[in-house]
Amino acid sequence: MRVVLRAGASVTAxxxxxxxxxxxxxxxxxxxxxxxxxxxxxxxxxxACAGLHTEARMHVPAEVAERAVEVARAAGADGCVAVGGGxxxxxxxxxxxxxxxxxxxxxxxxxxxxxxxxxxxxxxxAKRTGRDPSVLPRSVVYDPELTLSLPVPLTVTSGINxxxxxxxxxxxxxxxxxxxxxxxxxxxxxxxxxxxxxxxPRDLDxxxxxxxxxxxxxxxxxxxxxxxxxxxxxxxxxxxGLPHAETHTVVLPYALAHNxxxxxxxxxxxxxxxxxxxxxxxxxxxxxxxxxxxxxxxLGLKEADLTVAASQVAGQAYSNPxxxxxxxxxxxxxxxxxxxxxxxx
Numbered sequence: 001m002r003v004v005l006r007a008g009a010s011v012t013a014x015x016x017x018x019x020x021x022x023x024x025x026x027x028x029x030x031x032x033x034x035x036x037x038x039x040x041x042x043x044x045x046x047x048a049c050a051g052l053h054t055e056a057r058m059h060v061p062a063e064v065a066e067r068a069v070e071v072a073r074a075a076g077a078d079g080c081v082a083v084g085g086g087x088x089x090x091x092x093x094x095x096x097x098x099x100x101x102x103x104x105x106x107x108x109x110x111x112x113x114x115x116x117x118x119x120x121x122x123x124x125x126a127k128r129t130g131r132d133p134s135v136l137p138r139s140v141v142y143d144p145e146l147t148l149s150l151p152v153p154l155t156v157t158s159g160i161n162x163x164x165x166x167x168x169x170x171x172x173x174x175x176x177x178x179x180x181x182x183x184x185x186x187x188x189x190x191x192x193x194x195x196x197x198x199x200x201p202r203d204l205d206x207x208x209x210x211x212x213x214x215x216x217x218x219x220x221x222x223x224x225x226x227x228x229x230x231x232x233x234x235x236x237x238x239x240x241g242l243p244h245a246e247t248h249t250v251v252l253p254y255a256l257a258h259n260x261x262x263x264x265x266x267x268x269x270x271x272x273x274x275x276x277x278x279x280x281x282x283x284x285x286x287x288x289x290x291x292x293x294x295x296x297x298x299l300g301l302k303e304a305d306l307t308v309a310a311s312q313v314a315g316q317a318y319s320n321p322x323x324x325x326x327x328x329x330x331x332x333x334x335x336x337x338x339x340x341x342x343x344x345x
Contacts, residue, residue: 001115001136001137001139001140002020002139002140003139003140003142004017004139004141004142005142005208005211005212005215006142006143007143007144007145007204007208008143008145009141009143010037010040010041010083010106010141010143010145011040011041011043011044012044013143014044014045014081014104014141015044015045015046015048017139017141018045018048018079018081018104019048020139021102021104021138021139023048023078023079023102023104024078025048025075025076025077025078025079026045026048026049026050026078026079026080026104027050027051027052027072027075027077027079027081028041028049028051028052028053028081028083029052029053029054029055029056029068029080029081029082029083029088029091030052030053030054030056030082030083030084030088031054031055031056031084031088032055033084034083034084034085034088037084037108037146038052038054038083038084038088039052041083041106042081045081050075050076050077050078051071051075051077053071053072055068055091056068056082056084056087056088056090056091057087057091058086058087058243058244059087059090059120059122059127059237059241060087060090060091060093060094060120061121061122061123062122064091065091065095065098065121068091068094068095069094069095069098069099072095072099072101077101078101078102079101079102079103079104080092080095080096080102080103080104081103081104081105081106082103082106083106083108084106084107084108084109085107085108085111085158086109086244086245089105089107089113089114090113090119092105092137093113093135094119094121096135097119097132097134097135100134102138103136103138104137104138104139104140104141105139105140105141106140106141106143106146107140107142107146107211107214108146108150109147109150109158109245110147110159110161110162110210110211110213111158111218111244111245112161112162112165112214112215112217112218113218114140114218115215115218115219115222116218116219116221116222117131117132117135117136118130118221118222118226119132119135120238122237122238125239126239126312127234127235127237127239128238136222140215142208142211142212142215144205144207144208145204147207147210147211148201148202148207151201152197152198152290152291153291153292155194155197155198155201155210156194156197156198156249156287156291156292157245157248157249157292157293158245159190159191159193159194159197159210159213159214160194160245160248160249160252160283160286160287160292161244161248162186162190162213162214162217162218163186163187163190163191163217163252163283164229164230164233164248164252165186165217165218165220165221166182166183166184166187166190166216166217166220166221166270166273167187167229167252167266167279168221168224168226168227168230169183169217169220169221169223169224170183170184170220170263170267170270171259171263171321172224172225172227172319173225173319174225175224175266176223179223179224180220180266180269182219183216183217183269184269184270184273185213185216186214186215186216186217186218186219186220187213187217187270187273187274188213188273188274189209189210189212189213190213190214190217191213191273191282191283191286193207193209193210193213194286194290195286195289195290197210198290198291225319226318227259227318227319227321228255228258228259228313228320228322228324228329228332229248229252229255231313231316232251232309232313232332232333233247233248235309235312235313236251236296236309239308239309239312240305240309242296242299242300242301243299246292247296249287250287250293250294250295250298250299250339251296251336252280252283253280253281253284253342254280254335254336254342255332256283256342257280257335257342257343257344257345258322258328258331258344258345259320259321259322260280260344261322261344262321262322263322266321267280284341284342293339294339295336295338296333296336296339297337297338297339298339301337306330306334306337309333310326310329310330310333313329314328314329328345331345
C-alpha cells in the first residue's frame with residue numbers, strides 16, 4: 001500500500017495514484033453527504049472517471065453493495081475510488097471483494113478502515129465481517145482539508161473509534177512489538193489532536209495529526225485480530241442500527257474495563273500513550289468533556305435489547321483476553337447503557 005498525506009491531496013494526488021496503478025476507468029463512490037467532495041475528486045480524474053455513485057450507506061447493506069457492483073460492471077470500471085468515511089470505504093471494499101478491482105481510498109473521517117483488509121456487509125439484520133487482501137486499498141490519499149467540514153461531534157466520535165482499533169490491537173493474540181508501538185503512537189496522536197480540534201475545528205495541522213493517528217490505529221487493527229469491543233459494536237450496529245462511530249465511543253471504556261484484569265500490560269501501554277493510569281476512565285472522561293455521547297440509551301438502544309445483543313455476541317467465536325460469557329457481555333452492555341463511570345467488572 002502507498003500512502004499520501006498532504007493538504008489538497010484529494011484533487012492533486014488521486015489522478016497521479018490512478019496513473020501509477022495504470023487505471024483509466026475509475027468509478028468514484030461516496031455517500032450522499034459526501035457527494036460534493038466526491039464530485040470534485042471525480043472531476044480531477046477527467047476522462048479517467050467512469051462514473052460517480054453516491055449511494056453508500058452505514059454498515060454496508062448487502063443490497064447497496066450489490067447495486068454498486070452492478071454500476072461498476074456496467075461502467076466498465078477498471079478501478080474504484082472511495083471518497084468519504086467508513087461507509088464509503090466499506091462500499092469500495094465490497095466492490096473490490098466482488099470484482100477484484102483495485103481500490104484507492106480517500107478518507108474524510110478517522111475510521112481507519114482504509115488501512116485494513118477487513119470488509120463488512122449487513123444482511124437480514126446481521127453484520128458479518130471477513131478479511132481478504134483484495135479489499136486492502138492500493139493507495140490511500142489523506143487530505144486534512146477534506147476533514148475541515150467534519151462536525152466537531154463526529155470528529156470526536158470518529159477519533160475515539162480509531163483509538164478503539166489501537167486499544168484492541170494492544171491485547172490481540174497476534175500482536176507483535178511493532179504492532180504495539182504503532183497502536184500506542186496512534187492512540188497518543190489521536191487523543192492529543194482531538195481536544196485541539198474541539199477547540200478549533202479549522203486547525204489544519206491538528207487535522208493532519210488526527211489523520212496520522214487514524215492511519216496508525218487502522219494499520220494496527222489491520223494486522224491483528226479483533227476482540228470483544230469490535231464484536232459488540234458490530235452487533236449493535238448491524239442488528240440494532242446504532243451509529244458506528246458513536247457506538248464505538250460509548251462502548252470502548254466499558255469493554256476495556258471488562259478486559260483490564262486479563263490484559264494488564266496492554267492497558268498499561270495504552271495508559272502510557274494517554275498519560276494516565278486509568279485508560280478506561282480517561283477515554284470516558286475525554287469523550288464526555290468533548291461533547292460525545294456516553295451511553296447506549298442516548299443512542300436509542302432499548303433496555304430490552306441488551307439481553308438479545310448479549311446472546312448474539314456471546315454466541316460468536318472470537319479471540320479476547322478474557323473469556324467471553326453471556327453474563328459478562330451483559331454486564332458490559334448494562335454499564336454502557338447507563339453511561340456511568342467505567343469500573344472493572
